[in-house]
Amino acid sequence: MSASNSMVHHYDVLIIGSGSAGLTLALHLAPKTRIAILSKRTLEEGASLYAQGGISVVLDKNDSTQSHIEDTLRVGAGLCNETAVRFTVEQAHEAIHWLIAQGTAFTRDSNGGPGYHLTREGGHSHRRIIHAADATGRVVETKLVQLAKAQSNIEIFENYVAIELITNHKLGRDSNQCLGAYALNRAQGRVDTFSARCVILATGGTGKVYLYTSNPDVCTGDGIAMGWRAGCRVANMEFIQFHPTCLYHPHAKSFLITEALRGEGGRLLLPNGAPFMHRFDRRGELAPRDIVARAIDHEMKRLGIDCVYLDISHKPAAFIRQHFPNVYAHCLEFGINITQEPIPVVPAAHYTCGGIVTDLHGQTDLENLYAIGETAHTGLHGANRMASNSLLECLVFARAAAQNINARLAEISQPESLPPWDESQVVDSEEEIVVAHNWDELRRFMWDYVGIVRTVKRLQRAQHRIDLLLQEIAEYYGNFRITNDLIELRNLVVVADLIIRSASERQESRGLHYILDYPQKKSVARNTILTPPARSNLS
Structure with missing residues (x-):
């Protein structure tokens, strides 16, 4: 690798990350905006793809935005920013209907009516989770990828790993602002330079910092680390959400058992078949995730057991296959028929509630640098994220950031010539x-x-x-x-x-x-x- 074969790319907007947040932002930028999207692997790979449950939004006539706000604030244990919560919930309806207008196929009511099937998850007082069976993330991400690939102003760079943000301070200049980023082209083995008027960090969370996680391999905290090194504050990084129920099997890597399964009556059991959640919270299996995860952790340590069990087999088999086709099929690959037997489960690191401090437009402390999705700390989640508010946050803040960029992009000049990546003083590692x-x-x-x-x-x-x-x-x-x-x-x-x-x-x-x-x-x-x-x- 050498500077001589590296390339310099010039764009209006550089988006680092290709999940639902990054793609939604790209699709809401003005059509003439020259956009580059960096994806660590293929465009589809990321945490968004594996989100099963759904997106929280008030669609039921018996529900209300105020109820959604109050539920979020309660689960957040006193640390939610109420302004951010209200902003997110009030923007939810428009964000969801934009997805629907693009052709996203959410699950309809089983009675054939015009509405959508809504499920309920931990912490929610009403059914307000719109979903696409039990593969909502895959359906949404696939649609967004399809739309992005059809846009002539969006250029996609797959298998590019961002290394470091380029800032004025790092170049020895006075006023600090973000100018672009260096990225490793994994296929060519070279480091390219990306110059941009605005840069967006949308790289997801930090799940791979833990031994057991529901996250895919790409979730290594890249955006948070790069933002921190560039001078951005971070907030509430101690609040790591451990999903209570990941499939426990020696050959099942990072497979999440959706919370919606508990929302539809799934029961947590000890190896002897005894329920235990009632001893920890009056809401039982529908308690917030932190309570459920700690309860499982407590029982595993108390009894010296490797896992507990999640049982939905008391429901009709047709109901299970209809509502949880992917969980059913995946568990069956490992010899577990969830219509007849319980699922062995353990908690695993799932979601980073903290991140880079931003405002309601996704702007960070560093001029022309934005952070959205799980990379950002908006104040929505507080000390504990409520189920299915994560994809909602991606959609709402991506749209808000795009609106802000559209309004100010013309005022931002293209960065001056940036130096190439310097590796003149390094050698290939033998260790x-x-x-x-x-x-x-x-x-x-x-x-x-x-x-x-x-x-x-x-x-x-x-x-x-x-x-x-x-x-x-x-x-x-x-x-x-x-x-x-x-x-x-x-x-x-x-x-x-x-x-x-x-x-x-x-x-x-x-x-x-x-x-x-x-x-x-x-x-x-x-x-x-x-x-x-x-x-x-x-x-």
Whole structure:
């Protein structure tokens, strides 16, 4: 790899990430806007593709936006930004109907009426989850990909891994703003330069920082890490949502059992068939995810068992196959017939409620840099995300960011000539095993020490290990040529450090952060906001 064969690309807007947030934003930009979308793998691959449950929106006449707002605020355990919650919920109807107008095939009422089938999930007081069977993310993402590929002003770069944002400060200039990004072309083995008037981080969450996760392999916290290194504040990184029910099977990688299954009557059972959720919350299986995940974790540790069981077999077989065709088919591949037997399940890291601090237009602290979707902290989720508010957030804030960019793009000049990626002082690594070893060590101690239940001692142990890894990886990064695994590991170590530091600062148990040394919730709810060293004088 050398600078001589790298390429320089010039666009109006650079979108890093190709999930529902990034694609929705691209499709709402003005038609003459020159857009580049970077996708780490194929355009379709990402967390959006695997979202099963649906999108929360008020469509039932017995429901109301105020009820949706109140449910979200309650689940968020006092840390939701009410303005952001209200904004999101009030924009939901328009966002969903835009998807419908594009031809997204949501599941209709079984009685053949004009309406859509709505399901109910944990934390919701009404049925308000519009869905496409149990593969909503796949249906939505497939439609958005189809639309994006048909747009002549959108150029798609698959198998490109963003390495670093280019900013004025990094180029030694005074006023700081985002100018573009360097990205590894995995197919050609070179680093290209992307110059853009606006850059959007839409890279998803950080699930791969944990040993067990429902997230696909691409979810390595890239956007959050790049934004932090560029000077953006991050907030509430301690609030990692562990989905209560992932399929437990030695050959089933990261397969989520949708919460809608519990919404339709699925029961959590111990190996002896005894229910247990009633002992932890009066709402039973429909309690918020943090409560359900902690209950399962408690029972597994108390009994020394590898998993618990989720049973929907008391429902008619036809009902199960109709409402959960993908879960049914996937479990059957592993010899589990969910119409006749319970599903073995365990909790797994699922969603990052914190992220880069943004306003209601997705704007970050850095001029011309936006963050949307799971990468961003908008204030919607607070200390615990309510089920099916995630895809909604992607849609609403992508549209809001696009509107803001459309209004101001003409005023932003194209960045001056940017320097190519410099690797004149590095060599090819002969010790790739270091990267693999550090990756494994990181994910294991994050699971053991910074998981569903935390202690001060565990967090101290994690911080000690992360400090050593930060030094090792910084040295490795400075001496050897870039690889995909090194980029992802470097980002994972940054977000792990942010999670540990945030968790250590919160001396209470609130929402998704449960620490045995401080089991009570404080009377005043405060966000955990971390400021990069370069910005310390601005905090």
